[in-house]
Amino acid sequence: MNNEMILDLMKSRRSVRQFKQTPIPADQIENCINVARLAPSAKNIQPLEYLYIDEKEKVDAVFPFCKWAGYIDPKGNPEKDKTPVAYLFVLVNKNHIESDFFKYDVGAANENFIISALSYGIGSCWLLSINRPKLRELLNIPEHYNIDSAIALGYSDEKHVVVETEHDIKYWKDDDKTFFVPKRKVLNVYHKNKIEIK
Ligand SMILES: Cc1cc2nc3c(=O)[nH]c(=O)nc-3n(C[C@H](O)[C@H](O)[C@H](O)COP(=O)(O)O)c2cc1C
Incomplete structure (x- = not known):
C-alpha cells in the first residue's frame, strides 16, 4: 500500500450505523487487535484488553444497550435488519492503572483498530453511549475491568x-x-x- 492509499483509507473512515449482515472473518479481527495492541501507551503500561463478541445471540443481546447518533436520535439508529454483526469491547484492566492516562491509550488503540478493520473493508462505530452495568452483567465482565468503550462492527450499508x-x-x-x-x-x-x- 502506498502513501496515497493509506491517507485515502484514513480520510474515508466514517462512523457506520447501518450494517450488512455478512459475517466478519475472525482471523482479520485478530490481526486488527494485534495492531491495536501495538499502539502508543502512556508509560508503556498497556492496560487495555479486548473482548470480541460475534455470536449472534450475544450480539443481539448487546444491541439494546447501545445509543446511536445522539443529535438525530432515533433517525440515526441501525434499522432492524442492519444492526452490527459484532462488537469489540475495550476493557481497562484496573490492576494495571495508576492514573487516568489510559484514556489516551484507548484513543490511540481504538483508531489503530478501526483503521485496520477498514483496510479489510470492515466498517465500525466507536460507542461511548453504552449501558455499562447491563453489559457487565450480560457479558460476565469481572469487576477489575473498566468497560471503556465498544466498537460496533460490520460491512457498511450506509x-x-x-x-x-x-x-x-x-x-x-x-x-x-x-x-x-x-x-x-x-x-x-x-x-x-x-x-x-x-
Ligand atoms: C469517543 C467517541 C465516542 C463516540 N460515541 C458514540 C456513540 O455512543 N454513539 C454513536 O452513534 N457514535 C459515537 N461516536 C461517533 C461520533 O458521533 C462520530 O465520530 C462523529 O459524529 C464524526 O463522524 P465520523 O466518525 O463519521 O467522522 C463516538 C466517537 C468517539 C470518538
Missing part, C-alpha cells in the same frame, strides 16, 4: 458525505438516508508558526 463547516457541527440524514458529517475546515484548525483568528 452512504456518508463529508461537508466542510465553519460553525455547525451537528450531523444529519436526508430523505435518501445519506448521512452528512460536518468537519471543521483545515484552515480553521491548522495554525502554522502563529495563531491567527480566522
Whole structure:
C-alpha cells in the first residue's frame, strides 16, 4: 500500500450505523487487535484488553444497550435488519492503572483498530453511549475491568458525505438516508508558526 492509499483509507473512515449482515472473518479481527495492541501507551503500561463478541445471540443481546447518533436520535439508529454483526469491547484492566492516562491509550488503540478493520473493508462505530452495568452483567465482565468503550462492527450499508463547516457541527440524514458529517475546515484548525483568528 502506498502513501496515497493509506491517507485515502484514513480520510474515508466514517462512523457506520447501518450494517450488512455478512459475517466478519475472525482471523482479520485478530490481526486488527494485534495492531491495536501495538499502539502508543502512556508509560508503556498497556492496560487495555479486548473482548470480541460475534455470536449472534450475544450480539443481539448487546444491541439494546447501545445509543446511536445522539443529535438525530432515533433517525440515526441501525434499522432492524442492519444492526452490527459484532462488537469489540475495550476493557481497562484496573490492576494495571495508576492514573487516568489510559484514556489516551484507548484513543490511540481504538483508531489503530478501526483503521485496520477498514483496510479489510470492515466498517465500525466507536460507542461511548453504552449501558455499562447491563453489559457487565450480560457479558460476565469481572469487576477489575473498566468497560471503556465498544466498537460496533460490520460491512457498511450506509452512504456518508463529508461537508466542510465553519460553525455547525451537528450531523444529519436526508430523505435518501445519506448521512452528512460536518468537519471543521483545515484552515480553521491548522495554525502554522502563529495563531491567527480566522
Ligand atoms: C469517543 C467517541 C465516542 C463516540 N460515541 C458514540 C456513540 O455512543 N454513539 C454513536 O452513534 N457514535 C459515537 N461516536 C461517533 C461520533 O458521533 C462520530 O465520530 C462523529 O459524529 C464524526 O463522524 P465520523 O466518525 O463519521 O467522522 C463516538 C466517537 C468517539 C470518538
